[in-house]
Amino acid sequence: MGLRGEAAIVGIAEYPHRRKYDGPRMFMLEQWAELARNALDDAGLEAEDIDGLVCSDIRESGMFVPATVVEYLGQPVNFAERIDLGGATAVGMIWRAAAAIELGICEVVVCALPALPIPSNPTPQPLNPMVFFQSSSPNWGSPQAEFDIPYGNLAQNCGYAMIAQRYAAQYGYDAEAMAKLVVEQRASAAINPNAAFFERPVTCEDVLASKMIADPLHMLEIVMPVAGGGAVIVASKEVAARCKHRPAWVTGFGEHLTIKTPTYARDMCVTPVGPASEQAFAMAGLTPDRVDAAEIYDCYTITVLLTLEDAGFCAKGEGMRFIRENDLSWRGNFPVNTHGGQLGMGQAGAAGGMTQVVEAARQVMGRCEQRQVAGCDAVYVSGTGGVMSEQSALILQGG
Amino acid sequence: MDVELLKPLPVPTPVSRPFWEGLAEGKVRLQKCDACRTWIFYPRSRCSCCLSDQLRWQDVSGKGTLYTFTIARQPTSPHFASDTPQLLAVVELEEGVRLTTNLVHVAEADIRVGMRVKPCFERVSPDITLLKFQPA
Numbered sequence: 309m310g311l312r313g314e315a316a317i318v319g320i321a322e323y324p325h326r327r328k329y330d331g332p333r334m335f336m337l338e339q340w341a342e343l344a345r346n347a348l349d350d351a352g353l354e355a356e357d358i359d360g361l362v363c364s365d366i367r368e369s370g371m372f373v374p375a376t377v378v379e380y381l382g383q384p385v386n387f388a389e390r391i392d393l394g395g396a397t398a399v400g401m402i403w404r405a406a407a408a409i410e411l412g413i414c415e416v417v418v419c420a421l422p423a424l425p426i427p428s429n430p431t432p433q434p435l436n437p438m439v440f441f442q443s444s445s446p447n448w449g450s451p452q453a454e455f456d457i458p459y460g461n462l463a464q465n466c467g468y469a470m471i472a473q474r475y476a477a478q479y480g481y482d483a484e485a486m487a488k489l490v491v492e493q494r495a496s497a498a499i500n501p502n503a504a505f506f507e508r509p510v511t512c513e514d515v516l517a518s519k520m521i522a523d524p525l526h527m528l529e530i531v532m533p534v535a536g537g538g539a540v541i542v543a544s545k546e547v548a549a550r551c552k553h554r555p556a557w558v559t560g561f562g563e564h565l566t567i568k569t570p571t572y573a574r575d576m577c578v579t580p581v582g583p584a585s586e587q588a589f590a591m592a593g594l595t596p597d598r599v600d601a602a603e604i605y606d607c608y609t610i611t612v613l614l615t616l617e618d619a620g621f622c623a624k625g626e627g628m629r630f631i632r633e634n635d636l637s638w639r640g641n642f643p644v645n646t647h648g649g650q651l652g653m654g655q656a657g658a659a660g661g662m663t664q665v666v667e668a669a670r671q672v673m674g675r676c677e678q679r680q681v682a683g684c685d686a687v688y689v690s691g692t693g694g695v696m697s698e699q700s701a702l703i704l705q706g707g
Numbered sequence: 708m709d710v711e712l713l714k715p716l717p718v719p720t721p722v723s724r725p726f727w728e729g730l731a732e733g734k735v736r737l738q739k740c741d742a743c744r745t746w747i748f749y750p751r752s753r754c755s756c757c758l759s760d761q762l763r764w765q766d767v768s769g770k771g772t773l774y775t776f777t778i779a780r781q782p783t784s785p786h787f788a789s790d791t792p793q794l795l796a797v798v799e800l801e802e803g804v805r806l807t808t809n810l811v812h813v814a815e816a817d818i819r820v821g822m823r824v825k826p827c828f829e830r831v832s833p834d835i836t837l838l839k840f841q842p843a
Contacts, residue, residue, distance in 0.1 A: 440784040440785060440786065441715075441784065446715060448718050448720070449720055451749050453715070453717070453718070454717040454718070454719070454720070454723060454749065455717070455749045455806065455807055456807045457715050458714070458715055458716055458717050458835075458837060459795065459807050459808055459809050459837065459839075460779070460782075460783045460784070460786075460787040460790065460793045460795060460809065461783070461795055461807045462783050462784055463783050463784065465779065465781075465783070466777050466779050466783050466793075466795045469777035469779070470775040470776060470777045470795065470796075470797060471775070472777075473775045473776055473777055473820065474774065474775035474797075474820065476820075477775070477820035477821065519780075520780055521779075521780060521781055522777045522778065522779045522780065522781075522795075523777050523778045523780075525777075569807065570797075571797045571805050571806065571807045572748075572749075572805065576774070576775060576797075
C-alpha cells in the first residue's frame with residue numbers, strides 16, 4: 309500500500325516570518341504567484357511546467373479557489389485540490405501532490421500557503437463577528453455553536469491546555485521539561501534568519517516566568533501569530549532529475565481525523581498522529597529510530613510531547629523524560645524543529661505547518677547551513693489541525 | 708456592552724430540543740441507542756456508534772467526574788471577558804459520555820481531575836439553561 313517514493317520536493321520558497329510585517333501589501337493571489345515563481349526558480353523549473361496545484365483558503369474568494377488560482381497564474385492544470393485541514397494542511401498538500409504524480413496525472417505540482425497581510429480595503433468593512441470564534445463555527449446547527457461555544461470553550465489555547473491537564477493527571481507533568489523544549493527550539497530559531505525569533509534565544513526561567521495563559525500553558529509555550537507563508541514544488545522522478553537540488557523524496561505519509569473538539573475524543577491523550585505516523589513509517593519502510601530529524605508541528609509544547617509519544621519516538625507517558633534526557637536542538641542527538649519550529653518561527657496561520665515541510669526538504673537537500681544536521685537522509689514531518697483533531701505525517705528521504 | 712458581544716447562547720435544533728427542555732426542568736437527559744445500547748452526547752439524529760436512528764431520550768442523574776479542566780486567565784473570546792478567569796472543564800457522566808462545561812462553586816485550588824461532580828443548572832435566558840457542574 310502507498311507511495312513508491314517516485315515524487316519529490318524539488319523546490320522551496322519561504323517568506324521571512326515577522327511579527328510586524330513592513331514589506332509591500334499583496335493580495336493572497338499575488339503572494340501565491342510570487343511564492344510559486346520563487347519555488348520554481350529554486351527548483352530550476354518554468355511556469356509552464358506547472359500541471360498541478362494544491363491550495364487552501366484565500367482571502368479574495370470563498371469558493372472556486374483552485375480555479376481562481378489557476379486563472380491568476382495563467383497555468384492550466386490536470387490536478388487541483390483545496391485542503392481544509394488547519395495546521396495539517398501543508399502535509400496534506402504534499403502527499404496528495406505526490407499521490408497524483410505517482411498516478412501519472414501530473415508532473416509538477418505547486419503547493420503554496422501564503423500568509424502575509426493583504427492591502428487595507430479602501431471600503432471600510434463591518435467587523436465580522438466570526439473573528440472571535442476562530443476555528444469554532446457559530447452557525448446554527450454547528451455542534452460547537454450549541455455545546456462548546458456557550459461555555460467559552462473556543463479558540464485553541466483552552467483545548468490544548470485541557471489536554472495538557474489531562475496528561476498531567478494520567479502520566480505526570482514536568483513544566484521544566486516543557487520549558488527545555490521551548491529553549492531548544494528557540495536556540496534553533498536564533499540562527500534562522502527567517503524566524504520571527506531570530507537572534508532571540510530564551511532560558512527555562514524565561515519560559516516558566518512568562519504569563520500563564522491557560523493552566524498549565526505559559527505564553528512562551530504558545531505560538532505567536534506572525535506574517536509569513538511558504539511553498540514547495542513536488543515533482544516526478546523524471547522532472548526531479550533535471551532540477552537543481554538533491555530531491556527530498558516523499559516515501560511515506562499518513563493522515564488521521566477523529567474529532568473536532570477534544571471533549572469528544574475517546575482518549576484525549578491518544579492523538580490521531582499515532583495511526584498517521586504508523587502508516588507513514590510503514591510505507592517508507594522505516595522505524596522512528598531511523599530518522600535523522602523530526603519536524604514536529606508545534607502549536608504548543610503539549611503538541612510536540614504527544615507527537616513524540618504517539619509517533620513512536622518514545623513510549624506513552626515517557627515524553628517528559630525523553631525531552632529531559634535528549635538534546636532536541638539543531639545540534640542535538642535528536643534534532644526536533646531545526647528551523648525553530650513555529651514556537652521559534654511564529655505561526656503564520658494555517659501556513660504554519662508549511663515551515664515544517666520546507667525545513668524538512670531543506671535538511672534533506674543539505675541547505676540548512678549553520679543548522680544543517682550532518683548526513684540528513686530521512687526526516688519525519690507532522691501536521692496538526694484543530695485541537696489534535698486531524699493530524700498528518702510525512703517521511704522525506706534523500707536518495 | 709456592545710450588543711454584538713452578548714454571550715453566545717445555544718439555539719436548540721429540532722433534534723436537540725429535548726436536551727435543552729430537560730435542562731430547563733432541572734433534568735439531564737441523554738439519548739441512548741436502542742440498537743447498540745450506546746449513550747450519546749451531543750444529541751444527534753443518528754447513533755455515533757452504529758448510525759442507527761433508533762435513539763431514545765432518557766433522564767440520567769447528571770453525576771460524573773471531572774475529566775479535565777483549565778483556568779483560562781485570558782478570555783477565550785471578548786464575550787467572556789467578565790468571567791475571567793474562566794473555569795473550563797470536560798465532565799464525564801456516569802453513562803460514559805463527556806461534555807464541555809464550566810465549573811462553579813469551587814475554589815481554583817480545590818479543582819482536581821477525577822473529582823466527583825454534580826450538575827448545577829444555570830438559567831441564562833427564558834429559553835436556555837446551561838449545564839454547569841460543582842463538586843459533589
